[in-house]
Amino acid sequence: MTLTAPGSTQADSTAGGPIPPNPARGLICRNCGATFGLIAEHACAECFGPLEVDYDNGLLKAVTREQIEAGPQNIWRYAGLLPAGQDPATRVSLDPGLTPLVSAPALAAEVGLRAPLWVKDDSANPTHSFKDRVVSVALTAARELGFTRFSCASTGNLANSVAAHAARAGVPSIVFIPADLEQGKVVTTAIYGGELVAIDGSYDDVNRLCSELVETDEFEDTAFVNVNVRPFYAEGSKTLGYEVAEQLGWRIPAQVVVPMASGELLTKIDKAFSELVEIGLVEAPEGGWTVFGAQSAGCNPIATALHADTDEIVPVKPTGIAKSLNIGDPAAGAYAIEAVRRTGGWMDYADDDEIRDAIQLLARTTGIFAETAGGVTVAVLKKLVASGKLDPEKETVVYNTGEGLKTLDAVSGLVGPTHRIKPSLRGARDAGLLG
Ligand SMILES: Cc1ncc(COP(=O)(O)O)c(C=O)c1O
Ligand SMILES: [Zn+2]
Secondary structure (H helix, E strand, O other): OEOOOOOOOOOEOOOOOEOOOOOEEEEEEOOOOOEEOOEOOOEOOOOOOEEEEEEOHHHHHOOOHHHHHOOOOOHHHHHHHOOOOOOHHHOOOOOOOOOOEEEOHHHHHHHOOOOOEEEEEHHHOOOOEOHHHHHHHHHHHHHHOOOOEEEEEOOOHHHHHHHHHHHHHOOOEEEEEEOOOOHHHHHHHHOOOOEEEEEOOOHHHHHHHHHHHOOOHHHOOEEEOOOOOHHHHHHHOOHHHHHHHHHOOOOOOOEEEEEOOOOHHHHHHHHHHHHHHHOOOOOOOOOOOEEEEEEEOOEOHHHHHHHOOOOOOOOOOOOOOOHHHOOOOOOOHHHHHHHHHHOOOOEEEEOHHHHHHHHHHHHHHHOOOEOHHHHHHHHHHHHHHHOOOOOOOOOEEEEEOEEHHHHOHHHHOOOOOOOOOOOOHHHHHHOOOOO
């Protein structure tokens, strides 16, 4: 199974405007540099290193701001910079993206930032997390590669998104999750009607099983978005970098704070900024940009390795309420460390109480209700300012990647009605509401 070669999809779109060529020319090993065609593999046949998409720089450089701005109000405005989906007719998509970039002065004041602070609120996507971006790109590539069933190993949000995309496309799905996920993540997957397999084990157990299933004859026609089509999946996260730069008026922020599970999202936001500079769409900020990573105390293998000044990531058995980030053996951890070191950033982690406090802090200062992953990120932002690792004088973007309604249990014991009264003026007066 191979995708079409670069430049070969040029034709006129019925949806309006010319279809850009696919800039992806193949896959390349992040470890040894071996190159492959656009195939459904995630590991290098030479050294087992992770494969990523290799682009034709000339085609990337041909993309202009004007083309992007004239594009649809979703991630496909960046189709000229992605490895699939240039022709709208080929897309398997809920059309995610162009989520709000929210100015957050009250949050800035509370955490001690004096420069502008923004929250990129990706809970506004169709299934309420940034995973819709990666799934749209992965499944579009998957269908072009000839797969007829969609799957994933998930910590929750990916499951929601794969099941919903499959439902929209009318393609069967089979999704694998740890059995102990939040009810809000289970129901929001099961509702789409595909197969949902709950496994008595951790996410890392689920992922291992999926890596075995993908090799079986019975799963030959199945695209696991984060296993056999992972190189395409990972590229979808770049749109979170492109969008922030475009929404800031084609500027890259000086500092970003990003939640980490596998570490892929962080590396791809950094990659998006590098690409924008390389292809001349944006100028790098003075002094470059700095990337910060956030984990929970219950699952902090990447941050722990950085703190120990090593690249050696020791897998952990995750605990704690930030279940969507609970990947104990993170596939892109070493690359996340590289990006953070190269840009002069740092990583930190927050415990469950800090996560709960940060969910409330974000909600009361911005009107954004984040899931536990957003709590992790805001709690870490606060710590990074307090420890002096993050410069309070520099513009900062913090990524909220998921929706609070999916992890209600995290805060349901902490907040509730401030008053309970009888339905009368007397009731209101007795409660002190009328002075
Ligand atoms: C809400 C949320 N934020 C962030 C992440 C981290 O993504 P990555 O595995 O790319 O580091 C996840 C992963 O599942 C997630 O669900
Ligand atoms: Zn290799």
